[in-house]
Amino acid sequence: MGLIQRSLLAVMLAAGVCTSAAAGNCPLHYVDGRMPEIQNSRMQAATTELCYDVFGVMHSGITRTPLWSAEHLTADHLESAKTLSRENSFHPETRLPASSRAELSDYARSGYDRGHMAPNGDMPDRNSQHQSFTLANMVPQDGENNRHLWAGIEAVVRKQASKEGELYVLTGPAFLGSDLRKIGNVLVPSHLYKVVYSPRQRAGVAFFVENRATSDYALLSIAQLEAKIGINLMPSLSAAQKETVLRLPNVKLRKSKGGK
Template identity: 65%
Template sequence: MFRTLFARIAVAGALFAAGAAQAASCPVHYLDGRPPEIRNAKLATATRELCYGVFGVMHSGVTRTPLWSAEYLRADNLERAEGLDRDNAFHAESRLPPSQRAELSDYSRSGFDRGHLAPNGDMPDRRTQRESFSLANMVPQNGEHNRHIWAPIEGAVRKMAKKEGELYVITGPAFLGTSLRKVGNVLVPSHLYKVVYSPRQKAAAAWFIENRGDAPIHVIPVAELERIVGIELLPSLSRQDKERMLRLPKIKQRRNNRS
């Protein structure tokens, strides 16, 4: 299914060139100002970078989801975020053409959550909070996974950022296998990942988890994740750097989850 979907867009080369030209438009969100680099040509079709106040996404017009979100996560912004209540202002992204974007109707009665990549809990003010509720920052996510696996991971990253002072975080979906499904026009990811890089420790690691409620939590080197997803997520680091494992907080899983 995934192969067929990407084959439908005949202008892949031109669109990829346009996407690449925009790649450095919001460098503050990326380690050393360098955004991830797409190595799997199928993923490069109809991509568009969108910059927001404290995060950026690379959006795919084929999956109608982000391919990643990127955050330069600072302790001072997280302190400001703690006083905000959740807005829940989900909305379609007006900067994307209707033929390539998700709509609220795609998720309606789908059985999937609208899962944030850049979390609402990281947003330091009302403007950035509203930006985080753009559907360009969402993927269809199993509800149990979202609440009982992903939310604890997001909380652990915030706690870690407060301790470290700053982190670079890249969050994204993976579309693996031949039995992918869609909700409306939006492709459902098979897995989700979150990469964390600590400038203080000069090390990184990633969580990589299947998109189901009872999925085991895997912590893997960034180099391995890059091979799996076909994206060079931290291109300014050497392969040796990407093999060096940052110690990530242990996530306590709820037993006997049901997806």
């Protein structure tokens, strides 16, 4: 099992559900149109692919969070996003059965933020902004982490995408270790990751952070992150490309009230 949390996998097996998502329905959000491949079959239990205008989600009905959210992040989208004020519209994902989805009540008074994986600040119009507030795109995230370190990581990624013209981005939770907890029916991740790949430079990098109040983050190669979480995140890339690390500016902690 490696670092994948054993009790989580036991719950998946006990669930007896294996509605794995079919072949990718939203290929534009992925490098070469290829969706990540879950390497541990137990993690495929109760997964559903959800496609939105400018991002895609692989949702787990066991954790009731995304396993990842995927974006083809472009400079044009970011330029449009700058003109939008934030309008909070958190909502459950009604395309998912009630038995598999997060509800607003799960997060209420939990002490955790509803942390965007595909950020509101990347959304180019009101419709995609509303879509980003689905709970299928959220994980329980430490509030200090979300508002400061994570907001800084999102800002660095947006700056790089504006500079290069486009990036492919995968963002998700990791459930590692032996001390996981739930809020309501939603599993709280131990870590968060954000993978950035530049087609122009043919290089990528992964931010990897603990889900707690911290200013520390690790920069990993794509290959290193894949080994940690048990997912082939960008299956069209060669082994050499997954080891080639993209250089990004240092992350500065934001003073904002929340991640975008």
